[in-house]
Amino acid sequence: MDEYAKKIHQFYERHRRMPSFGELMRLWSYRTKSAVDYRVNKLIREGRIAKDKTGRLVPGNPEGTRVLGLIEAGFPSPAEEELLDVMSFDEYLTPNKESSYILKVKGDSMIEAGIHSGDMVIVERRAAYKPGQIVIASVDNEYTMKYLRKDKKGAHYLEAANKKYKSIYPRESFRVEAVVIAVVRKY
């Protein structure tokens, strides 16, 4: 901003109005109003100030708002708040972290459920398990992964997802240890 515009600006800040030509003469230390007029026209051409319909000076922007500075166009960088509603793979795969475990699948007894040999299954230890869930049960102290089913008499049994395997009707030691909540396979 040049010296002249600056003085107008300071005047405006102090008095909340634009100066008259007489006041500008004093402000700029000019001797004649025509000299003031010359300088004013120049500033109008530069867009720094303007004249209203009656010929009085008004600030450069007719609405009276001040330009505070240029803003670079473009997309703002992602703000913290925008990332509050996303989760990590950890949270996604193990929502209950403290009760989650992994096991490595061996064999094809659950192949029709899409679980292959070598897959990782993520399981959760829970208070209760429901028929229809794929569960990890310990049968005779070995882990096995099967569908938990309930027969007509209300007795629980374990069913493979592969016709080659017979269902397991556990006799004495049968305990459901965990429920499968995800299968992870990396290639």
Place this chain on the structure above:
Amino acid sequence: MSWGDQVSYPRAILHIDGDAFFAACEVAKNPSLRGKPVVTGKERGIVSAATYEAKRLGIKRGVALSEVRKICPEAIILPSDYETYSLFSNRMYAIVRRYTSAVEEYSIDECFADLTGLRRTFRMSYAEIAQAIKRDLQRELGMTFSMGLSATKVLAKLGSKWEKPDGFTCIPLRDKEQFLAETPCIKVWGIGGNTAAYLEKHGIQTALQFANKNEAWVRRTVSKPYFELWQELNGEVALELDTKGRESYQSISKTKTFTPPSADGQFVFSQLSKNIENACIKARRWNLASGDIYFFLKTQDFRYRGMELRLSHPTNVPQDILRVVREHFPRIFRPGILYRATGVTLAKLRDAGSAQLDLFGSVLKTEGWKKVFESVDGLSRKYGKHAVFLGSSFTAMQFGTHLGERGDVPDRTRDPFRGETRRKRLAIPTLGSVS
């Protein structure tokens, strides 16, 4: 809230203790071990933990494994899997923190929790809150815990020892005398053999007799830590929970035993070098540096020979330490003698940032190394510990710590998932394989 409760639990402190924790972690991982005598510590040659089935056969902590095989040939002896134990330990803390943020992580298998004032929040009595914590822990971790609930840490700890395994003992202050009367002094947390003998000279055998002594007598007769125990036994909190955890270290030690023992100077030095590297890794993680180094060699017949060294300036760069250790190593190492362990201690640790400059500018050389080790630490974070190590540690790194059957490694490291590496595994316990 009744008057009685206020009197019985001016504070409600819970002590939680994992039953035969390391061995229990092994059983939680592998159901075929259930109900069997299981022992951990194969790589150390002594029992670090034993299941209750093994304890019933007379196997105790610290017993040599050769002895275990004699007492109980069917015992299952496993190498320690500290990675899994730590994962389980962190889960224990996390589960307890669901109920209260005031948790002191006392050790890998023990913690204290302050439940004071939580009865309204949970609409449960203190004992019921404790039971709920126990239920969560046992269900989710697949092992048992013993707990004690009382008004102070010392009394709570007495409670958790009262009935084990799978016990829960409340010691409300109004009943504490019964418990203390049955407790010999030496069973009180913090009272050792010497103090117990000293108290006995004053005619004190039980914790109750000690607790009933008047304050003036206690102040006169025992030192401050035991005065605090006296206060705690009387239901007055003298030992607050340390909920902040470790903020720094006074000193860092790294010791490793290797088998078979060796008389090869180069091999023994590389073991020492590895320990120095590990101690420096830990020092850098805590941003500490030391100028006072102690290193030792332990012979096959358990004799120690060591040396204290002072550096010109504090450091956490292994080269600085190795330079002086290499110089003095021949004075400690005797040819023809078998060695079984090496160790190093970085003492008088101080903030690495505030380390002073020395007169002759060797610090400047270290500055360059510092940058190198910033990168080394970066590589370790990405690829796992010891992704890069010093040439002087090479022999030790190459052969592992133990040859022979003590060199057995936990299953977890043997059959990784695709994408896991030898150095980095998923931070979640694995239950082995399932068909």
